[in-house]
Each structure stands twice: as structure tokens, then as C-alpha cells.
Amino acid sequence: MTRKTVRIAMNGVTGRMGHRQHLVRSILALREQGGLDLGDGTVLWPEPVLVGRREHALRALAERHGLEHFSTDLDAVLADPAVDIYFDAQVTSAREDALKKAIAAGKHIYTEKPTATGLDAALGLARLARDAGVKHGVVQDKLFLPGLLKLKRLIDGGFFGRVLSVRGEFGYWVFEGDWQSAQRPSWNYRAEDGGGIVVDMFPHWEYVLHELFGRVRTVQALTATHIPQRWDERDKPYDATADDAAYGVFELDGGVIAQINSSWAVRVHRDELVEFQVDGTEGSAVAGLRNCRVQHRGATPKPVWNPDLPATHSFRDQWQEVPDNGAFDNGFKTQWELFLKHVYAGDPYHWDLLAGARGVQLAELGLKSSAEGRRLDVPEIEL
Structure with missing residues (x-):
């Protein structure tokens, strides 16, 4: 076996997502398993180069994980011919300029979303x-x-028959920051800093709907800023200017209707933080982060509406759990593997900047729909 070292500039990994999912559970996890086997006698060995604005934070992160390379000078890192790939997990407002520099330097690009502010x-x-x-x-x-x-797997197996609708629920209560610390950074709630749940979550809903059910044709959205004042990381109050x-509500190819609620001001009364219910002519399913339950047409009960009598059974118990039928790796790590195989082995890959x-x-368009109070078409885009 031949080991090939791949240097990856990782910008923004001092943040929560960049650190936990991309650095620790993806790149370092690949190193722990001995690298990525390309199947042709080559094993890729990822060598992260940590990039950011705060030298002390980068140094601490490098020391914690036994890494050698870190820098606050992005231009110098991009000028290094030994660096093959640039990865970006910065705040959205800083991403576009950094990606432009990396492309100009001839680096392959892997990035969080949204890829730009417009x-x-x-x-x-x-x-x-x-x-x-x-x-x-x-990243999708x-x-x-x-x-x-x-x-x-259910869709590919024809379980649903004709899909009729998709209903999604996402969110949890993010504390305001005064009497309990917030679980998300304060910039998420300032529109001027690129914050807002539409900017954060609608890119996710686009690829989930597009990949599983069909292209989004129309969107009608209503946004809200339910909590108008929050407290930042220094315990200072600030005005929340973002949704x-x-x-x-989204209309998809084939007439499928999707409804997705996204909120950082909702208390969770569901099994997982995100759930999608899919209803079809032949069966229905409820899928979350890890689990998926189904109810087939032939096993669907016949409920009768009677508000004068208490329910005598549990509706949840009438559904069947879908088995794993295999092992599931970390989703971020799985996509990193696919991208690295795309770069170094030529494997097909369509989750690109156009998809982003x-x-x-x-x-x-979701923000525009809310501002104008109307449904908008989603034109097909191409390069």
C-alpha cells in the first residue's frame, strides 16, 4: 500500500460545527482508522492545517489533538503548493472572499453552506x-x-407508491442568554452578520427535498422574530434582527407538497430534533436523525373522530420500526470520504457549488416571499 499525504486547509474549525463534526469526527476519525483506502493500493492520509483569526485558539486546538500545522495567515496557507484542499466552516459573511482566494490559488474546494450571502x-x-x-x-x-x-431506502423500494406530501418539523428552544446561556452564537440572530434561520436551514431543506422527492418549484414562507432581545457571549443584551x-410551504416536481416548520423558539415534543413525515398512496413514514417508522396501507387503522370519548390506544404503537440492516457511519465523515475519493480517484460527485x-x-426566495406575502416560483438555475 502507498500512503499519500493530503494537506487540507481547514478554516473555521475553532467553531462548534467545524471542530466537532469536520475536524474531530471526520478528518481525525479518518486518521484513527488508518487513512482512506482508495481501493487501488493507495491510502490517503489527511493532514489538517488549521486556519483562523485567533492564534491562541488555533494553538490550543492543535495541541489538544496533536497537530503540527496552524496559521492565522490564510494567504500564506493558500500559497503553499503542498496544500491540496481548502475547507471553509467560517461565518457565512466571511466565506465568499475566502473561497474566491482558494479557487484563485488552484485549491480544490469543500465548504459548509450557505456558500454565499446571495x-x-x-x-x-x-x-x-x-x-x-x-x-x-x-456539505449536505x-x-x-x-x-x-x-x-x-423506502423511496427506492417503492414503499410509498405515489408520494403525496412531506411534513417537516425542526427546532428547539435556544435560551435567550440572560438566565441560561444560549446554545447558539449571537451572530445567528443578527441579520447584519448573516444570521437567521432561513439562511441557515432553507439550504438544508432544498437538498433534502431535491434529492429525495424532487426539485422545489415554488415557495411560500412566513418568517418571524419571536424573541426580539437576546444576550451575547459577554452577557450584554442585543436586539435580535434576524428571523x-x-x-x-414548497411545491415539488410531480405535485408533491412539502410543509416545513423551522424554529429556535419551540420546545421539543417529538422523538428527535428534526422529523419528516412522508405520506403516500401505499404507505407513510416518519424519519428523524436516526430512526424511521412506517405504516403500510394494509396495516393502516381506521380512526374515528369522537371528541367525547378518550383515546383507548396509542397511535405511535401502530407504526413499525425500519431496521438498520447495516452500520451507519458519521454523516459528515461519509461525505468527506466521498469528496476525497472524487478528488483523488475520480469518483462521481454531484453535491457541488451549483447544488449549494x-x-x-x-x-x-423564502425571505422575499415572507417580505412580499406571496408565493414565488423557484426558477431552475444553471451555470
């Missing part, structure tokens, strides 16, 4: 990467969750 900029990045001949990918992690993989909840631009487009 559709024109997102398409511009995709065109730059195409013209530069670099390979590019966008929810496709690789066990619950959604089981849901995809913390969004209620969306579709997510930016849906977020942009």
Missing part, C-alpha cells in the same frame, strides 16, 4: 471553480443521516 455570488463561485478546473463540494450532511438513509422561526447555489436561492 444567489448571484453563489453562482459566481460555481463559475469560478468550473473555469479554474478545481473540484468542489458543499443530512442526506447521510441514518434516518434519511432509511427513508431513501428565529420560518414556516414554509440552489440552497442559497431557496433561502433568498
Whole structure:
């Protein structure tokens, strides 16, 4: 076996998602398993180069994980010919300029979403990467969750018959920060800093709907800022200028109707933080992060509405659990493996910057729909 070292500039990994999911549970996990076997006698050995603005935080992170390379000088890192890939997990407002620099330096691109703050900029990045001949990918992690993989298995097996509707519920209560610390950074609630739940979550809903059920044709959304004042990391009050909840209706190819509620001001009364119920002519399913339950047409009870009598049975008990039928790895790690195989083995890969631009487009149109109070068409985009 030949070991090939792959240097990856990882920008923004001092943040929660970049650190936990991308650095620790993806890149370092690949190292712990001995690298990534390409199947041709080559094993890729990922060597992260940590990049960020705070040297002390980078140094502490590098020491914690036994890593050698870190820098606050992005330009110098991108000028290093030994660096093959640039990964970005920064705040959205800083991402576009950094991606442009990386593309200009000839680096392959792997990035969190949204890829930019607007559709024109997102398409511009995709065109730059195409013209530069670099390979590019966008994180679409929810496709690789066990619950959604089981849901995809049901779709591929024809379980639903004709899909009629999709209903999604996502969210949890994010504390305001005064009497209990908030679970999310304060910039998430400032529109001027690129915050807002539409910008954060609609790109996710676009690829979930697109990949599993069909392209989004129309969007009608209503946004809200339910909590107008929050407290930041220094315990200082600030005005929340971004939306913390969004209620969306999407029409998909084939007439499928999807309704998805997203909120950081909701208390959880469901089995998982995100759940999708899919109803079809032949059966229904409820899928979460890990689990998926089904009810087939032939096993569907016949409930009768009678508000004068208490329910004598549990509706949840009438559903059947979908078995794992295999092992599921971390979804972020799985997609990293697919991207690395795309770059170094030429494997097909379609979760690219154009796919990322579709997510930016849906977020942009969702905000416009809410502002204008009307349903909007979602035009098909291309490079």
C-alpha cells in the first residue's frame, strides 16, 4: 500500500460545527482508522492545517489533538503548493472572499453552506471553480443521516407508491442568554452578520427535498422574530434582527407538497430534533436523525373522530420500526470520504457549488416571499 499525504486547509474549525463534526469526527476519525483506502493500493492520509483569526485558539486546538500545522495567515496557507484542499466552516459573511482566494490559488474546494450571502455570488463561485478546473463540494450532511438513509431506502423500494406530501418539523428552544446561556452564537440572530434561520436551514431543506422527492418549484414562507432581545457571549443584551422561526410551504416536481416548520423558539415534543413525515398512496413514514417508522396501507387503522370519548390506544404503537440492516457511519465523515475519493480517484460527485447555489436561492426566495406575502416560483438555475 502507498500512503499519500493530503494537506487540507481547514478554516473555521475553532467553531462548534467545524471542530466537532469536520475536524474531530471526520478528518481525525479518518486518521484513527488508518487513512482512506482508495481501493487501488493507495491510502490517503489527511493532514489538517488549521486556519483562523485567533492564534491562541488555533494553538490550543492543535495541541489538544496533536497537530503540527496552524496559521492565522490564510494567504500564506493558500500559497503553499503542498496544500491540496481548502475547507471553509467560517461565518457565512466571511466565506465568499475566502473561497474566491482558494479557487484563485488552484485549491480544490469543500465548504459548509450557505456558500454565499446571495444567489448571484453563489453562482459566481460555481463559475469560478468550473473555469479554474478545481473540484468542489458543499456539505449536505443530512442526506447521510441514518434516518434519511432509511427513508431513501423506502423511496427506492417503492414503499410509498405515489408520494403525496412531506411534513417537516425542526427546532428547539435556544435560551435567550440572560438566565441560561444560549446554545447558539449571537451572530445567528443578527441579520447584519448573516444570521437567521432561513439562511441557515432553507439550504438544508432544498437538498433534502431535491434529492429525495424532487426539485422545489415554488415557495411560500412566513418568517418571524419571536424573541426580539437576546444576550451575547459577554452577557450584554442585543436586539435580535434576524428571523428565529420560518414556516414554509414548497411545491415539488410531480405535485408533491412539502410543509416545513423551522424554529429556535419551540420546545421539543417529538422523538428527535428534526422529523419528516412522508405520506403516500401505499404507505407513510416518519424519519428523524436516526430512526424511521412506517405504516403500510394494509396495516393502516381506521380512526374515528369522537371528541367525547378518550383515546383507548396509542397511535405511535401502530407504526413499525425500519431496521438498520447495516452500520451507519458519521454523516459528515461519509461525505468527506466521498469528496476525497472524487478528488483523488475520480469518483462521481454531484453535491457541488451549483447544488449549494440552489440552497442559497431557496433561502433568498423564502425571505422575499415572507417580505412580499406571496408565493414565488423557484426558477431552475444553471451555470
